[in-house]
Amino acid sequence: MTFELERITSSPVINAERTILCSLGVSALMCLSAPFFLNTDKVTTGILLCAGTITAGLFGVSAQISESKQKIYRALEEADLKSLKQTLQGEAAYDYVTTAIAAKRRVADFVNRLPVQERPRWIAEYGLQGLVTLPEPPARQLPPRPGIPNPDIADIDEESVQSVINPGALQVLQAFAANYSEYIRLDAAWLNELCDAASNQDMTKRSNHHFYLSGGTQSGKSTLAGIIINKIAAKSQAPAIVIGSDPKDEVTRWLCKFTRKFDGMKTLSSWITFATSQIDKQKARVAAVGGDCHGVPELFLAQDEVDSVYGGGKGLPGMVDTDTAKDLQGFWNYIIKFTAGLKGHGVFMGQSPLSGETGFSRPSLKNVCFIATGQTSSYILEHPQDFVNVKKEILEMLRQACELLDKAGIRYALVIPTRGNPFVALIPEFDIKGMEQKQDKDKTDFKSATPTQNNPHQHVDWYEEIRKWATELGRKPQYQELKQKWQELTGQELNEKGVTLLQEFLGYPDN
Numbered sequence: 001m002t003f004e005l006e007r008i009t010s011s012p013v014i015n016a017e018r019t020i021l022c023s024l025g026v027s028a029l030m031c032l033s034a035p036f037f038l039n040t041d042k043v044t045t046g047i048l049l050c051a052g053t054i055t056a057g058l059f060g061v062s063a064q065i066s067e068s069k070q071k072i073y074r075a076l077e078e079a080d081l082k083s084l085k086q087t088l089q090g091e092a093a094y095d096y097v098t099t100a101i102a103a104k105r106r107v108a109d110f111v112n113r114l115p116v117q118e119r120p121r122w123i124a125e126y127g128l129q130g131l132v133t134l135p136e137p138p139a140r141q142l143p144p145r146p147g148i149p150n151p152d153i154a155d156i157d158e159e160s161v162q163s164v165i166n167p168g169a170l171q172v173l174q175a176f177a178a179n180y181s182e183y184i185r186l187d188a189a190w191l192n193e194l195c196d197a198a199s200n201q202d203m204t205k206r207s208n209h210h211f212y213l214s215g216g217t218q219s220g221k222s223t224l225a226g227i228i229i230n231k232i233a234a235k236s237q238a239p240a241i242v243i244g245s246d247p248k249d250e251v252t253r254w255l256c257k258f259t260r261k262f263d264g265m266k267t268l269s270s271w272i273t274f275a276t277s278q279i280d281k282q283k284a285r286v287a288a289v290g291g292d293c294h295g296v297p298e299l300f301l302a303q304d305e306v307d308s309v310y311g312g313g314k315g316l317p318g319m320v321d322t323d324t325a326k327d328l329q330g331f332w333n334y335i336i337k338f339t340a341g342l343k344g345h346g347v348f349m350g351q352s353p354l355s356g357e358t359g360f361s362r363p364s365l366k367n368v369c370f371i372a373t374g375q376t377s378s379y380i381l382e383h384p385q386d387f388v389n390v391k392k393e394i395l396e397m398l399r400q401a402c403e404l405l406d407k408a409g410i411r412y413a414l415v416i417p418t419r420g421n422p423f424v425a426l427i428p429e430f431d432i433k434g435m436e437q438k439q440d441k442d443k444t445d446f447k448s449a450t451p452t453q454n455n456p457h458q459h460v461d462w463y464e465e466i467r468k469w470a471t472e473l474g475r476k477p478q479y480q481e482l483k484q485k486w487q488e489l490t491g492q493e494l495n496e497k498g499v500t501l502l503q504e505f506l507g508y509p510d511n
Contacts, residue, residue: 027055120175185425195231207419208369209340214353215373226255236298244302245271265319306350310359329359336364370416377414
């Protein structure tokens, strides 16, 4: 042992000292007690007492000297005992692990002799990945993916490539998918199915009206949101209206083209006001066609960074105040509860799935198609009570699938539709550069902003509206007032030339 040599070296010295101490102690006792038991004269008695006193003194001094050595020896004994204990524990752990490995390999050998269709079940139950042989999965062929035919929203080539880098993980997932086809989706069709359900023109058959995409930074939330918006907008009976709030000041690379987008934290209040007015206009369109929504465009209201701007009801210090955060919460829940029957779609993105951090009420989340990307899926499956309601067997299988995908480095999502079973699905890889829709950054001049009969979005004579406003104002409107009023009415911002032309049209030439 580690301290055995030192202990053995010290042992003879300690034993010799103990012998000397015992001898001195006995001698002192005998010398001091002899006069009481023997008939001695005074001289002899004095000699014995003196010898006993000296011997007792030597005993005391020797005992003090020996005490420190005794402590060192005891410390060596304790250290040696601890070292022995650790060695024995290590040996026991080694024996336990090797025995467990050997047992698992014996189980794997047995499972390998079972019919192939039974093996996936035992692989999942006993964790035999890599030990049990499975048949090679058939070569996967993706069907051709048509582009989106609506040029008013997006003109994209949606070729997707599945990125699977771990054949062993894929084998197990293929086996899971074969036995649980409703819960494991290795194809790319799941995204189409979600969007088809959200865009069905028979409103009684619609589901997945709204979407909440939850995941970490750079997990693909905005990419998926853009794809979802484009797919649903492609089936819109009139050019879709896409309005969004991007608090990150245009950092996000969106794949959809916005009718109007509010960038930055400071525009959140304006976003709520404008989006609410668009919902009111959508109500008017639905009422005009008798309430069946035939011919009404799809209306998208997209909000990025939900949990950041809400901040658990406190907002974001220095950027989003508490009142704005609460207004946003009320607005989001209003979208979810009251716009589904208006062909309205709330598309929300955030990092946290928790109601307390996002502001979504639990009843509202039941009406949202929930898509959790990456490890956010694992969190939800570890705390399923607020999100999924499936049997323990299915829950455990979904957990194992997520664990396999995490280890293999494959991008995936846990999808919880508003109707149907939750499932784990692979996220296709998209050509983002080829699909990205560039937003119009140039300011609009008056002529390009002019409403025409060819533009189905325009049903109001904005000239007459602006003229009425100027008349009610009772004076010549200032340059900035005119520019702001036009933007409030039309949602478009005029450049300097546009404001000048508008002033001339109203009979207020700019001096």
